[in-house]
Amino acid sequence: MTEQNTNRQVGDNIIDVKNLVKKFGKQLAVDNVSFEVKHGKVFAFLGPNGAGKTTTIRMLTTMLHPTSGTVRLNGYDPVHESNETRKSFGIVFQDASLDNELTAYENMKFHAVLYNVPKEIYTPRIEELMKLVELWDRRKEYVKNFSGGMKRRLEIARGLLHHPKVLFLDEPTLGLDPQTRNKIWDYIRNLNQKEGLTVFFTTHYMQEADRYAEKIAIIDHGKIVASGSSEELQKQTGKETLEDAFLALTGTQIRDEAGGAIDRMRVHRKAWGGGRN
Numbered sequence: 001m002t003e004q005n006t007n008r009q010v011g012d013n014i015i016d017v018k019n020l021v022k023k024f025g026k027q028l029a030v031d032n033v034s035f036e037v038k039h040g041k042v043f044a045f046l047g048p049n050g051a052g053k054t055t056t057i058r059m060l061t062t063m064l065h066p067t068s069g070t071v072r073l074n075g076y077d078p079v080h081e082s083n084e085t086r087k088s089f090g091i092v093f094q095d096a097s098l099d100n101e102l103t104a105y106e107n108m109k110f111h112a113v114l115y116n117v118p119k120e121i122y123t124p125r126i127e128e129l130m131k132l133v134e135l136w137d138r139r140k141e142y143v144k145n146f147s148g149g150m151k152r153r154l155e156i157a158r159g160l161l162h163h164p165k166v167l168f169l170d171e172p173t174l175g176l177d178p179q180t181r182n183k184i185w186d187y188i189r190n191l192n193q194k195e196g197l198t199v200f201f202t203t204h205y206m207q208e209a210d211r212y213a214e215k216i217a218i219i220d221h222g223k224i225v226a227s228g229s230s231e232e233l234q235k236q237t238g239k240e241t242l243e244d245a246f247l248a249l250t251g252t253q254i255r256d257e258a259g260g261a262i263d264r265m266r267v268h269r270k271a272w273g274g275g276r277n
């Protein structure tokens with residue numbers, strides 16, 4: 001392993017998780033999870049509501065300390081090497097994280113400056129990304145006046161601004177129409193293929209995982225219950241679609257009863273179109 005500024009060279013795995021545990025009080029949200037993601041792959045982390053997906057992402061991205069276990073992202077330990085870890089990834093959060101008091105353009109520019117993207121790069125890139133999500137004409141408007149879908153699109157554009165090594169997308173396309181979803185995925189796939197960007201995403205749209213993920217891990221009640229390609233998961237379960245395989249592996253019971261108040265509130269917000277879980 002060699003060190004090269006913040007670009008630590010790692011083996012094949014840009015994400016390596018071993019025996020990861022997160023407890024919230026008595027609740028075991030992530031229960032001894034191990035998995036790895038190879039450089040340059042598109043990886044989907046699937047699971048029912050409350051399974052532990054966001055909690056795992058938060059531990060990978062320095063926002064939450066694990067109760068036990070080890071995590072490496074781009075060779076860095078998110079607990080003890082948080083600065084280097086942060087420079088290695090970009091993230092589109094499940095929850096809104098835009099600044100409502102800034103315009104759409106200012107939100108983009110602020111992020112570019114925060115991540116030290118040079119002006120000659122960010123100027124054309126902001127335009128390209130805002131055109132991609134069809135917000136260029138509305139760049140001077142305040143984000144607080146945007147609809148849920150517009151905010152979501154801006155957030156995705158912002159997450160793609162500083163081409164990181166790993167891009168985390170936590171339910172990136174929730175509530176977006178198929179046209180926008182396809183466009184965004186085309187763009188992400190292009191970055192993945194041209195720049196070797198590793199993509200780690202969660203979604204409840206099984207077709208999205210089926211279409212774009214090279215590897216899938218399924219988590220349920222904090223434990224990984226299966227992993228492999230979509231075809232492998234279908235084979236393992238004797239099903240003909242990823243959705244059927246997913247249901248065979250995780251059951252058909254709705255999870256929200258078991259979840260805590262936070263989950264119920266999220267589901268409530270989702271049901272009322274309140275954005276992104």
Ligand SMILES: Nc1ncnc2c1ncn2[C@@H]1O[C@H](COP(=O)(O)OP(=O)(O)OP(=O)(O)O)[C@@H](O)[C@H]1O
Binds near residue numbers: 024048055259262
């Ligand atoms: N800060 C917290 N304090 C207490 N419990 C939490 C906290 N964050 C998450 N949990 C609980 O941990 C469990 C896993 O939650 P998590 O958000 O990781 O699920 P998820 O797989 O992302 O679900 P969804 O698909 O609904 O987004 C849930 O039962 C949730 O209520």
Ligand SMILES: [Mg+2]
Binds near residue numbers: 053
């Ligand atoms: Mg989540």
